[in-house]
Amino acid sequence: MGVVGEFGLIARVVARSGTAALAEVGPGDDAAVLRTPDGRVVACTDVLVEGRHFRRDWSSAEDVGHKAAAANLADIAAMGAVPTALLVGLACPSSTPAAWLEGVATGMAEECAPFGAAVVGGDTSASAPDSASVVLSVTALGDLGGRAPVTRSGARPGDVVAVAGRLGWSACGLAVLRRGFTAPAAAVSAHRRPRPPYAAGPAAADAGATSMCDTSDGLLADAGHLAEDSGVRIELDGEVLRAAFVVGPLPQVAAALGGDPLGWVLTGGEDHALVATFPPGAQLPAGWTTIGSVHDSDEGGPGVRVDGVPAAAVAAELGEGTGHVHFGG
Amino acid sequence: MGVVGEFGLIARVVARSGTAALAEVGPGDDAAVLRTPDGRVVACTDVLVEGRHFRRDWSSAEDVGHKAAAANLADIAAMGAVPTALLVGLACPSSTPAAWLEGVATGMAEECAPFGAAVVGGDTSASAPDSASVVLSVTALGDLGGRAPVTRSGARPGDVVAVAGRLGWSACGLAVLRRGFTAPAAAVSAHRRPRPPYAAGPAAADAGATSMCDTSDGLLADAGHLAEDSGVRIELDGEVLRAAFVVGPLPQVAAALGGDPLGWVLTGGEDHALVATFPPGAQLPAGWTTIGSVHDSDEGGPGVRVDGVPAAAVAAELGEGTGHVHFGG
Numbered sequence: 001m002g003v004v005g006e007f008g009l010i011a012r013v014v015a016r017s018g019t020a021a022l023a024e025v026g027p028g029d030d031a032a033v034l035r036t037p038d039g040r041v042v043a044c045t046d047v048l049v050e051g052r053h054f055r056r057d058w059s060s061a062e063d064v065g066h067k068a069a070a071a072n073l074a075d076i077a078a079m080g081a082v083p084t085a086l087l088v089g090l091a092c093p094s095s096t097p098a099a100w101l102e103g104v105a106t107g108m109a110e111e112c113a114p115f116g117a118a119v120v121g122g123d124t125s126a127s128a129p130d131s132a133s134v135v136l137s138v139t140a141l142g143d144l145g146g147r148a149p150v151t152r153s154g155a156r157p158g159d160v161v162a163v164a165g166r167l168g169w170s171a172c173g174l175a176v177l178r179r180g181f182t183a184p185a186a187a188v189s190a191h192r193r194p195r196p197p198y199a200a201g202p203a204a205a206d207a208g209a210t211s212m213c214d215t216s217d218g219l220l221a222d223a224g225h226l227a228e229d230s231g232v233r234i235e236l237d238g239e240v241l242r243a244a245f246v247v248g249p250l251p252q253v254a255a256a257l258g259g260d261p262l263g264w265v266l267t268g269g270e271d272h273a274l275v276a277t278f279p280p281g282a283q284l285p286a287g288w289t290t291i292g293s294v295h296d297s298d299e300g301g302p303g304v305r306v307d308g309v310p311a312a313a314v315a316a317e318l319g320e321g322t323g324h325v326h327f328g329g
Numbered sequence: 330m331g332v333v334g335e336f337g338l339i340a341r342v343v344a345r346s347g348t349a350a351l352a353e354v355g356p357g358d359d360a361a362v363l364r365t366p367d368g369r370v371v372a373c374t375d376v377l378v379e380g381r382h383f384r385r386d387w388s389s390a391e392d393v394g395h396k397a398a399a400a401n402l403a404d405i406a407a408m409g410a411v412p413t414a415l416l417v418g419l420a421c422p423s424s425t426p427a428a429w430l431e432g433v434a435t436g437m438a439e440e441c442a443p444f445g446a447a448v449v450g451g452d453t454s455a456s457a458p459d460s461a462s463v464v465l466s467v468t469a470l471g472d473l474g475g476r477a478p479v480t481r482s483g484a485r486p487g488d489v490v491a492v493a494g495r496l497g498w499s500a501c502g503l504a505v506l507r508r509g510f511t512a513p514a515a516a517v518s519a520h521r522r523p524r525p526p527y528a529a530g531p532a533a534a535d536a537g538a539t540s541m542c543d544t545s546d547g548l549l550a551d552a553g554h555l556a557e558d559s560g561v562r563i564e565l566d567g568e569v570l571r572a573a574f575v576v577g578p579l580p581q582v583a584a585a586l587g588g589d590p591l592g593w594v595l596t597g598g599e600d601h602a603l604v605a606t607f608p609p610g611a612q613l614p615a616g617w618t619t620i621g622s623v624h625d626s627d628e629g630g631p632g633v634r635v636d637g638v639p640a641a642a643v644a645a646e647l648g649e650g651t652g653h654v655h656f657g658g
């Protein structure tokens with residue numbers, strides 16, 4: 001870890017990390033100890049690799065911290081839970097400036113703070129001898145507060161499909177950065193610092209959501225997870241999606257670059273919107289928009305259709321793969 | 330991820346991972362949900378980097394899985410807790426054979442199985458574009474079963490210092506591998522698959538241990554953590570350490586390679602022995618050996634001495650740094 005030294009680095013990062021409200025033992029010991037009021041803990045891990053998920057010339061250190069935290073906190077929300085803590089595994093070149101690492105820690109702390117969450121532990125290592133890239137692996141913990149976890153497998157025919165959050169903004173921002181532009185700011189900042197609709201997750205659970213999923217891989221792919229795991233067919237309404245989600249910077253950027261902005265909405269990942277299904281007649285919580293309906297799986301098997309067209313064909317027509325592909329491959 | 334594909338890979342790895350006894354929602358959803366009988370969760374993260382912590386030509390895939398799990402499970406034990414689950418963040422080249430990844434998962438599953446623990450979640454990514462190396466970041470969760478967590482800061486003057494587990498065997502095995510040998514097997518296998526004394530952690534907590542630490546950085550460095558965090562001076566007895574811990578393959582290999590095997594015992598890391606302090610008169614649980622005593626910090630400040638000589642001087646004389654240095658730098 002060069003001049004900073006592993007232990008010095010940890011101390012600096014911890015100093016930026018704030019305090020988790022539920023931590024009984026915080027960073028600096030062999031392990032953290034965290035209270036779990038619900039009697040269960042929700043846990044997930046997300047890996048961010050430099051050159052795949054972020055570039056240090058396109059995102060500030062604080063951006064990377066926000067993004068790494070957001071990817072995990074959105075998964076916690078997608079179970080119907082509230083984040084309580086993060087643990088961070090970090091491999092970075094020994095030449096990494098301490099200020100860059102402190103920036104990452106600051107970004108994570110800022111993303112966690114509204115929940116009373118914070119980084120409670122972690123480990124650092126020098127990158128592999130053949131690499132000058134940063135690898136971040138973040139684990140988030142969360143608390144269900146007495147709610148039943150909302151899995152991917154509970155969607156039932158007759159349910160409505162709804163989305164909370166933004167779709168396609170991160171992909172739009174990436175398209176902008178790829179062309180060498182840094183505006184419009186709304187698109188670029190959406191790529192650098194996604195803004196998942198965290199509160200919509202627990203609210204959906206409270207409203208009786210039957211299945212839910214973070215859209216980190218793009219709406220079609222992630223609605224596909226709900227369809228596959230629930231054994232159902234999901235029908236999405238293209239005009240509703242266009243009216244509700246081709247908004248903000250999307251029309252303008254699509255017009256400037258050419259192409260149909262609905263492609264970003266359907267296949268763009270990393271906005272960390274939530275997609276969920278609700279029983280017929282359920283009162284959708286604030287922030288949720290109905291985009292389709294759940295049907296019995298037919299001879300084609302479980303899957304997603306947009307206006308009756310299978311997701312793979314829709315994505316191919318829009319010039320994108322069905323799953324989100326990170327910019328580094 | 331090449332032919333295997335990220336989702337196919339995850340499915341294969343999960344199929345090898347067994348089931349965590351406390352999991353309410355296991356792998357394959359946005360996040361896992363795990364019961365926490367104690368009302369708290371213990372959590373830690375450890376990063377293993379190819380070329381720093383393991384080499385694929387020196388360790389099998391199963392070895393790497395065992396070692397990655399053990400490094401984390403030992404940290405859980407060092408708090409006085411029992412492991413319940415792992416989450417795995419993995420960055421690997423797209424050329425990584427699926428069989429290698431399945432081997433890692435098998436090793437992790439085997440290391441977890443005695444506790445009813447298993448991998449409950451994770452994420453995979455292709456390595457950075459500039460790297461052909463594997464980076465593993467493992468998070469372990471554990472349960473205290475009603476015990477108070479044993480931190481690093483509770484050692485008090487008058488306490489005894491004790492160790493459970495093996496010291497220096499992994500460093501001895503590494504020395505063997507570095508010379509191009511693969512025997513004695515006891516040394517090499519200790520490097521490939523450390524055998525932490527997991528049960529000794531909760532047993533020490535039950536016996537009233539005042540402070541405890543995993544010796545992943547080597548005895549002198551990790552006893553140093555107890556001394557620093559507790560504000561005390563720790564005196565270790567060199568002859569006791571030599572009699573109790575220069576055992577197994579250590580004398581033979583040291584004689585063959587030249588050098589004092591006490592160096593491995595004092596500074597060799599990655600055996601994941603536990604070092605703890607107990608109140609005077611405490612009955613040490615099975616497997617614990619008294620190696621020293623706790624004293625008021627004097628004018629030199631908190632620290633560790635061996636037979637009255639400061640740790641830094643001891644380590645320098647034995648030709649090692651005071652902290653464990655991984656073989657890749």
